[in-house]
Amino acid sequence: MHTKTLKNMAGIYLHIPFCKTRCIYCDFYSTTRSEAKDRYVSALCKELQLRKSYLGNEPVETIYFGGGTPSQLSREDFEKIFSTIKKEFNMDQCKEITLEANPDDLNPEYIKDLSSLPFNRISIGIQTFNEQTLRLLKRRHTAQQAISAVKECRLAGFQNISIDLMYGLPGETPESWIADLEQTVSLNVEHISAYHLIYEEETPLYEMLLKHKVEEVDEESSVDFFALMIERLTLAGFQHYEISNFCRPDKYSLHNSSYWTGKKYLGCGPSAHSFDGNTRQWNISSLDQYIDGIEKDIPVVEIEELSINTRYNDFVITSLRTMWGLSLNRLEKEFGVELKQYCLDNAQNYIDTGKLEIRDETLFLSKEGIFISDGIMSDLLWVED
Numbered sequence: 001m002h003t004k005t006l007k008n009m010a011g012i013y014l015h016i017p018f019c020k021t022r023c024i025y026c027d028f029y030s031t032t033r034s035e036a037k038d039r040y041v042s043a044l045c046k047e048l049q050l051r052k053s054y055l056g057n058e059p060v061e062t063i064y065f066g067g068g069t070p071s072q073l074s075r076e077d078f079e080k081i082f083s084t085i086k087k088e089f090n091m092d093q094c095k096e097i098t099l100e101a102n103p104d105d106l107n108p109e110y111i112k113d114l115s116s117l118p119f120n121r122i123s124i125g126i127q128t129f130n131e132q133t134l135r136l137l138k139r140r141h142t143a144q145q146a147i148s149a150v151k152e153c154r155l156a157g158f159q160n161i162s163i164d165l166m167y168g169l170p171g172e173t174p175e176s177w178i179a180d181l182e183q184t185v186s187l188n189v190e191h192i193s194a195y196h197l198i199y200e201e202e203t204p205l206y207e208m209l210l211k212h213k214v215e216e217v218d219e220e221s222s223v224d225f226f227a228l229m230i231e232r233l234t235l236a237g238f239q240h241y242e243i244s245n246f247c248r249p250d251k252y253s254l255h256n257s258s259y260w261t262g263k264k265y266l267g268c269g270p271s272a273h274s275f276d277g278n279t280r281q282w283n284i285s286s287l288d289q290y291i292d293g294i295e296k297d298i299p300v301v302e303i304e305e306l307s308i309n310t311r312y313n314d315f316v317i318t319s320l321r322t323m324w325g326l327s328l329n330r331l332e333k334e335f336g337v338e339l340k341q342y343c344l345d346n347a348q349n350y351i352d353t354g355k356l357e358i359r360d361e362t363l364f365l366s367k368e369g370i371f372i373s374d375g376i377m378s379d380l381l382w383v384e385d
Contacts, residue, residue, distance in 0.1 A: 009061035009093060011258040012085065014044065015269030016070035017287060023138050030068045031287050040287065041077045043294040045084040047268045050299065052088040054266045054276060059093040060085075061263075062255035064100075071101035075113040082118055096121055096160075096254040103141035106149035108156075115156045121253075122153050123162040123193075129183045130176055133169050136214075137205075143183075150187045160251060162191035167225045169197050170214040177225050178232065185236045190251040194229055195244050196222060223371060230370075241323040243373055260318040278311075280304045309382040312339050316380045321373070325364040339382065346380050 018037060019030045063085065065073075085091065098121040099114065106124070114122070128134060129143040141149075153161055163184055167177055184192060199206045199216060208214045217225075230240055238246035242260060245253065258265055267274040267283070270290040274281040284290055284300040293300040306314070312335045319326040332340040347363060350356040355369035355376060365373055 009258075010055040010058040010263060011062040011064065011255050011265040012048075012055075012060055012089070013255075013265055013267040013272055014063070014065050014070075014081065015068060015267065015272040015283075016065055016073060017068040017270055018072040019067070019069045020072065020140060021138060033287065034072065036287060036291070037073070037077070039291055041073070041080055043291045044268055045080060047294050047299065048081075048084050048088055050294070050297065051266060051268070051274075054274060055089070055264050056276070057090065058264060059090045061093060062096045062098070062258060063094065064098045064255040066100050069102050069105070070099055071105035071110070075117065078117050098123055098162075098253070098255055100125060101149075103146040103149040106152060108152055111152050111156045115158070120158070121160040121162065122158050123164065123191075124149055124153070125164045126184075127164060127166045128169060129180050130169075130172075133171065133176075136170060147183070147187065150189060160191070161189045162193060162253065163187070163189050165192065165194040166197050167194060167229065168217045168222050172217060172221075172225070174224060174228060177228060181229060181232045185232070190248045191253060192233060192238065192246045193244055193253075194246070196226070226371065239323065240370075243321045243370065257322070260322050261324065262315065262318065278306055280306060308335060308339075309384065311335070312343075313381045316343065317377050320363065320365060320377055320380070323364075325359075325362040328358075328361045328363060342382065343380055347376075350376055350379075 017030045017040075018034055019032055020034075021032065097118050099119045100123045102125055106122075124146070126141075126146040127137065127139060129146060131143055134142065150161060150163070165180060165184060167180075199209050205214065209216060233246045234240055237248065239249060239252070240246055241252045242256070245256065247253070262277075264276050265274060267281075270283055270287055271285040272283050281301055281303045284293070284302075286300075289300050312331075315331065315335070316326065326343075328340060328344075331343060343363075347356050350369065351358065354366055355372065357364045357366050357369075365376065369376055
């Protein structure tokens with residue numbers, strides 16, 4: 001793994017909460033109330049104006065429209081948002097503007113609209129190409145629609161396309177997972193995010209699990225799926241640059257990398273999180289309360305002042321996940337000699353057994369360590385007495 005210095009620039013995350021229908025596994029904040037869209041877009045623009053000083057005038061390097069389903073917005077909605085961003089923020093060095101999209105929204109006419117906007121990266125939520133599983137998950141698209149969406153985006157000129165996959169799905173086998181990976185590789189995308197299914201409480205899928213309508217895959221199968229993914233995607237030329245993310249050389253997600261490397265980011269919209277280096281802040285997870293607060297110039301937010309120990313823990317969890325690793329020099333500079341020594345003391349057993357490696361004053365997960373990364377990171381965290 002090579003190390004590459006990431007410059008200090010900021011990111012903007014915009015949460016678009018609208019969905020035509022809700023997927024049965026999703027616990028992100030979303031709503032099917034599309035009639036509130038116009039009022040919401042106006043509130044989002046106003047929040048950008050109200051919070052323009054949050055990033056301390058740092059240049060904006062990345063913008064990310066996440067959801068929900070951002071591809072539920074129209075070209076006119078996006079034009080209004082981009083006009084506000086350009087007016088309020090320093091965009092001279094902006095390199096990456098991502099739109100999360102559902103395959104069934106990406107028809108040729110809509111893609112043409114997107115190509116006329118500043119977007120230069122599309123992240124397509126496919127999850128799986130297995131028709132039966134797509135229906136079970138209440139996804140709105142078919143496998144063919146997903147394949148066509150990728151190809152249409154390429155034809156429209158998009159040179160940075162990402163696909164989201166899920167594994168550990170009900171009924172999944174090594175063969176069906178390999179089929180998903182092979183189909184993904186054949187589409188020649190630049191980036192792949194792949195996450196293990198989590199049965200989140202209060203989701204319809206969790207209720208199905210409790211009623212034994214679906215079964216969770218066992219731990220051994222989960223490890224096998226993860227190993228298959230790493231093997232197949234690295235063989236196909238992808239860099240495994242973060243535990244759940246793979247990319248063609250130098251096509252990593254700049255925006256998501258800002259989370260993992262401690263950059264500042266401003267999050268706007270209901271449930272969106274922000275980070276300014278010393279505090280975390282998040283908006284209320286309610287469309288009505290969010291809009292009402294913004295319209296009255298009193299955003300409904302919670303703020304957490306981060307202690308040095310909390311920031312140390314965040315640093316461990318985020319940096320060790322990536323190919324850039326955990327910089328021991330930065331650890332000492334930002335958190336002091338004692339926390340650096342605490343980290344090394346707790347890491348020593350994993351270093352001795354080859355699960356962690358130190359190169360160029362940087363701590364990395366080894367190929368074996370990736371498989372027990374949660375346990376390793378947990379053991380390096382500061383635990384309050």
